[in-house]
Amino acid sequence: MPCFRPGSVWLAGAGPGDPGHLTLNVLSALSQADVIVYDALVDARVLEMANPSAERVFAGKRGGKPSFPQEDISEGLISLARANRRVLRLKGGDPFVFGRGGEEALALIEAGIPFRVLPGITSGLGGLAVASIPATMRGINQAIILATGHSADDHTELDWLTLAKLAIPVVLYMAVRTLPHITSQLMLGGLSAATPVAVIENATLADERILVSNLKDVCADVERQDVGPPALIVIGGIVSLRAALTSAIREFEQAV
Template sequence: MKLYPLFADLSGRPVLVVGGGVVGERKASSLLEAGARVTVGAPELNPTLRTWWEQGRISWRAGTFEDAWLDDIWLVVAATSDAVLHAHMAVLAEARRLFINVVDDAALSSFHVPAVVDRAPVTIAISSGGHAPMLARLLRERLELLIDPVMGPLASLLADMRSRIRTRLPDLAVRRRYYEHLLGGPVLSLLRRRQQALAEAAAERLLETAHTDPGGSVVLLGAGPGDPGLLTLRGLRALNEADVILHDRLVSAEVLALARRDAERIEVAKQAGNHHTTQAQIHALMLEHARAGRRVVRLKGGDPFVFGRGGEELEFLRGHGIAYEVVPGITAALACAAYAGIPLTHRDHAQSVRLVTAHCQGSIDTLDWQALAQERQTLAVYMGTSELPRLQQQLIAHGRAGTTPFAIIENGSRPEQRVITGSLSTLVERATGYDVCSPALLVIGEVAALAHTLAWFGRPPLGTALPVSSPKPEALTA
């Protein structure tokens, strides 16, 4: 059965819901949201419907169904548990040319209530023809993630501008390009920031220059550690709006697969000990494509503002007058530790966490080793696989016990994740024995011992489980 999609204006029009239970309440609720004048017919009303009746939001026909209830009604919903009554109502509705929805009976229904993605005034309805309503709901849940919440405010803004747009851009092709540029320009970003006045001004400026190409922009986007499920919704939208994606080598193929299919992908390989693209060259690529009017996504593993040189890139873009936006990602310390079952803080074992980078000799020399060697804190060391001997030596030399647990999380959150554990005194030996390679996050501290007991993702940790240190007396009474 092929249904004709129809969006009905029920504002101020009388509709009837027969059934005073939970299902009738749900149907009445959506009809009220559409502005309909709702009458509920039933011997009794459930508490919610009764409250609405007492508040004057709905009318109530108390008693069992009568044929006269259908007089002067535009639309009717049968929401009882009486199949015989439903069949009778369907016959009456057909004779009166009334649209009827019979709950859980597609054959008796002349209209079906869809699953709805509400971005008012934008409404997206999904129907399975009444045959698989759960599938329609699941599709709605997927679309809820994909459809930007600001589509409603954008539609309202465009409604206000509609006459001016049609007057200034009578040519349909030019008008279509204007809408495409509007969706790819700064207006959506401004609406997301709740900057309505600036969004309206940007839309008006774009209208004034609709016959010319708009300027490009750059989105600095954190891709997270690799699991595509950890990408933020705003990040997914940015990937689907991108013309050009400048991505690091360590951004997973699964994350890249979520991007717009026809976007140009350029790998700007930056990996510890293997720098094929300099930072200056990355700056030049961003500038080149943005000045050509393209929407550029600078896609980085983890979060761009945590050891990702995102600040340098924004300073460059600002200095050259390029519009930019930042979409955070889940940084490796949070994601990899979580996927390894390691809490970075714990009331009994660690009251603070430090994020440290150790990707080169210069950064190692600038670290405050005295502070880093303190007990009852967690160290999360980024890009430290090439400096493990120095890390081990300095921490022990400054007072960190050799028995302190560690965990190396290699390819955290990805299917090939490995977790290698041990004590600080065996760090280099274990890493060498298991041939650890980048990308890997090193966690040092009492909480690392929990990797064996709290592991939940991928293969079990490699190495002997260490005892979790007993909490100090003050921790027990905190």
């Protein structure tokens, strides 16, 4: 395992939720860190694996709003490292997938702080696998798109009409609120209303819920079942494999 030097920052991903998906490098980082700056999606059981003397600093969102502006988090990491501490910046999933890890890395470079990146399993792939949805499947898709639904809020919005024409399965992060807009754009772009859709709430965790629907009905189903964040939305033919995979897994489990 790499040695965590005082005065450095490790940008790490804790995986999709279940602590079983932590990497060995992140486990080692937890035991070596002096201070852990963590986000809301990091499971409490992961933090329990840290060195008991490590300081824990919450830098996530409270009530949907960030506790600290991003610049303050980056500044905080820099000043903790300058105080010669081993700083573990721990995020849900992978730090470089919709996690603003890239921005923090650039701020550390600018400040001359040594850092390392420890990848984690991103929820948009690990969450799918645990939900028995293969991210790629011969005969169905040769590519997959990981996209944020958050962009529908601002001028960086994705061109959903073009995405619809590609007919490549899409995994949406942060898209529960913007789903009505995204689904209507995808249908307008030519994606069939019958396209299978899965919504995975609290992926990999004990309270995980999986809703299977289609492009036309998914918004009404989400509302009826009161599905909320954190959730992943999977749109495409790969979703239809879930039924066969889950029933086979159930049979195997009953047989043992």
